[in-house]
Amino acid sequence: MSGGAPTHESDLSEKFRRLIEVGLALTSESDVSALLSRILFEARRFTCAEAGTLYLVTPDGKLRFSVVQNDGLRRSEVLVGNASQPITIEISPTSIAGWVTGTGSTLNIPDVHDLPGNCGYQFDSSFDLKSGYCSRSMLVVPMKSPAGHIVGVIQLINARRPGTEECTTFPKEQEELVLCLASQAAVALNNARLTSELQLAYSEAIHRLARAAEFRDHDTGEHIERVSRYSAAIAEALGLAPSDVSRILLASTLHDIGKLAIPDSILQKPGKLTAGEYAEMKCHAKMGADLLAGSENPTILLAAEIAFSHHEKWDGTGYPRGLRGDEIPVAAQICAVADVFDALCSSRCYKTALSSEEACEFLRKESGRHFSPQVVEAFFAVIDKITRIRSELPA
Template identity: 40%
Template sequence: MMDIPGSPTILVVDDEPRNLRLMEALLIPMGYRVQLVENGEAALELLEKISPDVILLDVMMPGMDGYEVARQVKSREKTRSVPIVMVTALREVTDRVKALEAGADDFLTKPVDKTELTARVRSLVKVKAYHDHMTNYQKELEAAVERRTRDLKMAMSRLEVAALDTVYRLSMAAEYKDEDTGAHIKRMSNYSAAVARRLGVGENTCTRILHAAPMHDVGKIGIPDRILLKPGKLTPEEWVIMKQHTTMGGRILEGANSPHLRLAEIIALTHHEKWDGSGYPRGLSGRKIPLVGQIVAISDVFDALTSRRPYKDPFSYEKSFAIIREGRGTHFAPHVVDAFFAVEKQIREIKEKYQDEDPSAFVALAGL
């Protein structure tokens, strides 16, 4: 082979050494690199190592003929795009049709005319070059899209971390006046995710519940301290004002683009609704209460029962669990109560784990 760096490579396959030498003598002056092999098996073996721009293939060869070589070349992903020129003395139409069906792209008739050879090879070298260019362009485009997508995902991830941190701090601001509220929103959000998962809610939605549940009482920002922190029982007039934290929270979160905040709006509005319709603000009952509202309701009540509040000391596990059971079918959805007790071990673990007031713990909790 005559090696001309940077030049197109022509693979010549012929069982006649004189034909190989002739082709080499014709092609090298045209500026091509030439590879010569004497049979089809050797050609296929060489194609594992090189990627020619054109194959000049004799048809009538002992062993594997040109038709079979062409079929195998076109069946391989690596060589499928390489143009094949059948060099043959056969002139019958049926022979040429058979060659086309095997994968031939063009023909040269023996004895080969130099002018015809030049035209065929130059044309097909350009075809192969264009194909390679488009293939490389497609790969570069796909790589660029992949890079941009990866960069976008990283940017979105950073934005989500910032958004969740903001959410947590907004939730803390709403409940900052209560005792133990930092730990409260971490516990009740984890209770909610555990119950949702037990109910068969998809993992993405469970994660959103984990992030959205802390905003359940964001409307408390608008409740006066004299009512929010009152150690005794609220008067009917004060209770009317207190209940407004649900609709205030809904208005604060209304119209958000974030799926977490849209879910938080539903939670803020419905976590005080009761299964029997005696809850607020809308008096919804049964299945009319969104499932996420039902889930957060039981999580919020359980943590309130087991936590110290301005108006009460914490209840024991036994008393708190008993109150939840008593509320099955009245305050709480029966199937949600069942799911809650099915994960009782997790509930206890969460209660014991999240006792601190570190704001970063909530974001770390989300795995971010």
């Protein structure tokens, strides 16, 4: 997105057509950071601006440098900070971006080094000094939400004369166009944020549901988190699509959700289970599947598949259905390896933990018997990642 200089489009009607296209494209981008880069890029493309900055208004009322693009510099990303150390400035009428945020008006400045003495705002040259860049002309527009709130500011720097490297001023007619683009961008940003919030809430609800089952099974600690992350790592090694990997990451947390229906007397029994108790314990697979059945959501459906089949064995000796080989859904084949590896490495009220080497040896021995050989191979392909997850989430 940031590669290459924006091309000039001189015809105004062509620009309006393009504006509509960009507006539609922006609404389909749900990744907030990709969206912000795209907004700034498109605004620069419309105006042939060599550089630009997109600021967002933070919840604590500051302006955050969110995207910096500069075709005249190689290290513009250095100036934008990162998620843990964002660069912010106060919303003050004495700064150009602060003035635009405060007033909601556009500024079209021919030369930032030649501002009228009585305008109230000043050009902050510190970023130019740090980077060695020279800002001249600027077009600065507010990003206004449909409710009229300013959610950010687009600052376009150094318009280039079409077909040349020469810097010029931003034509008056571009003000309306960029303002229009900024409003579309504000709507798209709001939508992307809502989508992201919904996804987070959804993911959190699933984790909390999984924890409800784990809660009663006191010994298992971070078992669910580890199994989920091991499963995703294996799925990635198997070459599954990123969307499937994300789905497995979430769905595998629910593999033992059926344990909610198992009595404490069995779940927390310190000694060996009787044959009857073991038979009852085995019901958690079917119960989990029943609990999750009937959803129209693909992640919940996958979770139902995993819950139902994570105790099946490659050679057909598992439960509850005695599926064999590829009859077992891939996600359940994956979760089986992750689940058993983690259970072996964890101490429980009825057993001590094996070392990681011993657990690995077990997986190798059971490849083609308990486990899919391909999944075991994928597990060992990412053993470093598995070890890292184990150290981050100790048993």
